[in-house]
Amino acid sequence: MFAHPHLLGIEGLGPLDITAILDRAETYAEAARAGTPPEPVLKGMTQINMFFENSTRTQASFEIAGKRLGADVMNMAMQASSIKKGETLIDTALTLNAMHPDLLVVRHPHSGAVNLLASKVNCAVLNAGDGRHEHPTQALLDALTIRRRKGRLHRLTVAICGDIAHSRVARSNMILLGLMENRVRLVGPRTLMPAGVDHMVAEMTDDMKEGLKDADVVMMLRLQKERMDGGFIPSEREYYHRFGLDAEKLSYAKPDAIVMHPGPMNRGVEIDGVLADDINVSVIQEQVEMGVAVRMAAMELLAQARKG
Ligand code: NCD
Numbered sequence: 237m238f239a240h241p242h243l244l245g246i247e248g249l250g251p252l253d254i255t256a257i258l259d260r261a262e263t264y265a266e267a268a269r270a271g272t273p274p275e276p277v278l279k280g281m282t283q284i285n286m287f288f289e290n291s292t293r294t295q296a297s298f299e300i301a302g303k304r305l306g307a308d309v310m311n312m313a314m315q316a317s318s319i320k321k322g323e324t325l326i327d328t329a330l331t332l333n334a335m336h337p338d339l340l341v342v343r344h345p346h347s348g349a350v351n352l353l354a355s356k357v358n359c360a361v362l363n364a365g366d367g368r369h370e371h372p373t374q375a376l377l378d379a380l381t382i383r384r385r386k387g388r389l390h391r392l393t394v395a396i397c398g399d400i401a402h403s404r405v406a407r408s409n410m411i412l413l414g415l416m417e418n419r420v421r422l423v424g425p426r427t428l429m430p431a432g433v434d435h436m437v438a439e440m441t442d443d444m445k446e447g448l449k450d451a452d453v454v455m456m457l458r459l460q461k462e463r464m465d466g467g468f469i470p471s472e473r474e475y476y477h478r479f480g481l482d483a484e485k486l487s488y489a490k491p492d493a494i495v496m497h498p499g500p501m502n503r504g505v506e507i508d509g510v511l512a513d514d515i516n517v518s519v520i521q522e523q524v525e526m527g528v529a530v531r532m533a534a535m536e537l538l539a540q541a542r543k544g
Pocket of ligand 1: 293294365371374404405457458460498499500
């Protein structure tokens with residue numbers, strides 16, 4: 237069974253851990269579709285969400301996931317917190333820890349901040365995205381969406397396209413997809429490629445035609461301007477022309493390829509708006525749906541592992 241105290245990244249998990257989370261999430265996804273309420277396995281537990289960075293879907297989905305499982309969920313309003321008065325991350329964490337939460341969900345702009353925090357508290361910590369480092373629940377919900385649509389999560393060719401260098405989503409996905417023995421291709425301008433792809437051998441190209449060839453899955457990423465200092469691309473128009481996914485570029489992939497995007501999307505920058513909404517190819521809404529199921533599963537397994 238799942239035997240980790242925290243969910244800080246995909247790194248450190250094994251294929252069995254990933255399958256355990258996805259299998260559990262699958263039952264939650266099916267129950268939600270059938271309108272069957274889940275057992276309140278987190279009843280009596282306190283979940284605190286601390287988002288030091290903006291978020292729509294991740295925060296909402298962690299909140300809904302906790303509530304569906306019966307937890308008492310509290311969203312810290314970080315903009316109004318004592319962080320603004322100069323309190324350090326660790327002091328804030330220790331203060332919250334003294335209130336005995338069971339689950340702490342943290343998003344932070346600095347890579348490694350969530351790991352540091354996890355070492356200071358005695359509850360389960362879930363990383364909801366730290367800097368450019370990891371976003372494990374995103375990679376898991378992507379994996380579940382792929383597994384449902386493709387019927388398997390191995391021996392697929394997945395093209396991850398766009399701003400890879402600044403993306404924790406790309407990093408967590410690369411690790412997960414590699415672990416499950418898929419072929420990963422990174423496609424984007426050289427300026428937006430990571431300096432060292434340390435975890436696995438991913439192929440890299442700055443040519444969409446080459447990168448999308450025979451792909452089963454095309455995963456688009458947002459240009460993360462908030463993490464760029466200086467110009468990484470000549471212009472958004474130029475970027476869209478070369479790297480923006482439209483029907484023509486998608487035709488380089490397999491005929492049954494699916495299109496993914498973690499959101500938020502910049503329509504007309506990395507993806508054509510019509511294609512993003514085309515339910516014949518785009519699984520973007522299903523990704524959001526699976527997000528709730530995966531977070532329910534992850535929190536349940538962590539809570540179980542704590543109880544021993
Ligand atoms: C991503 C994130 O925050 O890392 N979004 C998300 O969690 N759905 C990707 C992004 O911000 O572009």
